[in-house]
Amino acid sequence: MLSIKNLHAGIDGKEILKGINLEIKKGEIHAIMGPNGGGKSTLSNVITGREDYVVTDGSIYFEGKDLLELAPEERANAGIFMSFQYPVEIPGVSVSNFLKAAVNANRKAQGLEDISAKEFLKTVKEKAELLDIKKDFLSRSLNEGFSGGEKKRNEIFQMAVLNPKMTLLDETDSGLDIDALRIVAHGVNKLKSPDNAVLVITHYQRLLEYIIPDFVHVLIDGKIVKSGTKELALELEEKGYDWL
Template sequence: MLKIKDLHASVEGKGILKGINLEVNAGEVHAIMGPNGSGKSTLASVIAGNETYEVTKGDIFLNGENIEDLSPEERAHNGVFLSFQYPVEIPGVSVTNFMKTAINESRKSRGLDDMPAKDMLKLIREKSELLEIDRKFLSRSLNEGFSGGEKKRNEIFQMAMLEPKLAILDETDSGLDIDALRIVANGVNKLKNKDNAIVIITHYQRLLEYIVPDFVHVLHNGKIVKSGTKDLALELEEKGYDWIKQEAAV
């Protein structure tokens, strides 16, 4: 589904990703771990098409297609979803109206008419129940005044609504208390199926207790320096990142 080959990216001339290789197949859950500043969030942003970052070398393929020239919205239409580490507050646009716009724009790109209002309401009801979201919450302005946990839950609600093929969850566990973490993880697990793939970007192993990854990769200094199974995450939890850094330095 996702194939990244020798990806280099920089921001304002400063190299951040320095040759990433990664392959994610349908039905898989991958975790990308690593110390602060290793390039985890940059990788997520670059896959989603954030133009702040410049891809200087390498390719990203989605279902065999090179997506280099696709805008963020076109990538979204092709099934890419990024759950933001810091979701942006947009006063004046309600969660519901935002989702309606997003879904209908995506349908438009596939040559479909707007989703009938009745179906939209049903979908919203269904997905908000999945994430235990109060109906009142949906009429509030997008992310405005939301707690950290509410913002993250709202991100996963959007994922549930848009049903992406490739979901990248950037530090979705940060700012969540244990109950919210369980709700979010439960939601993600219910959305997981054999046709989609999930990439979890996280600093800690905590979320991986709930969403069990098939593969764990460690990112350090813009490169994947180690890959393994979920046991690698446990090892990192126990020993920290220093041994990885030392190993990488050798």
């Protein structure tokens, strides 16, 4: 589904990613761990096509499409969804309206008409029930005054409604408490299917007790220095990163 080969990328002339190779297949959950500043967020930013980052070598293919040829919104429309380590606040735009716009942008790209009010309500209701989200939450301004846990809940809710093929979750620090970790994990597990894939970036072995990854990768100084199964996460928790 996602195939990254020899990816080199940087910002302002500084190389951050120094030859990343990563293959993610449908139905798989991959976790990336690693010390601060290793390039984890950069990797997800480059996959989603955030401006400022310059790819100097290598390739990223998503379902056979050359992602590097696509604009960020085209990548989103191709089915890639990303949560942010630091979500933006949009005062005056409700959670529900924001989602509707996102759904419609997606449909437009596929040549479909806007979703009907009825259909949208039905989807929202269904997903809100699935993820235990209260009705009044949907009318709040996007991320304005949201607690850390509420931001997470919102992210997972967006993911549920948009139903992406590939989800990138950057859970790095941002002070997630155990409840927020559970919200993320619970959502990811409920939304997992043989047709989608998830890449989760985390510092917490604990998150991986709830979301069981098929593969764990360690990213240090712009390179994946080790890959393994969930046991690798336990080993990292115990030994840190120095031995790698």
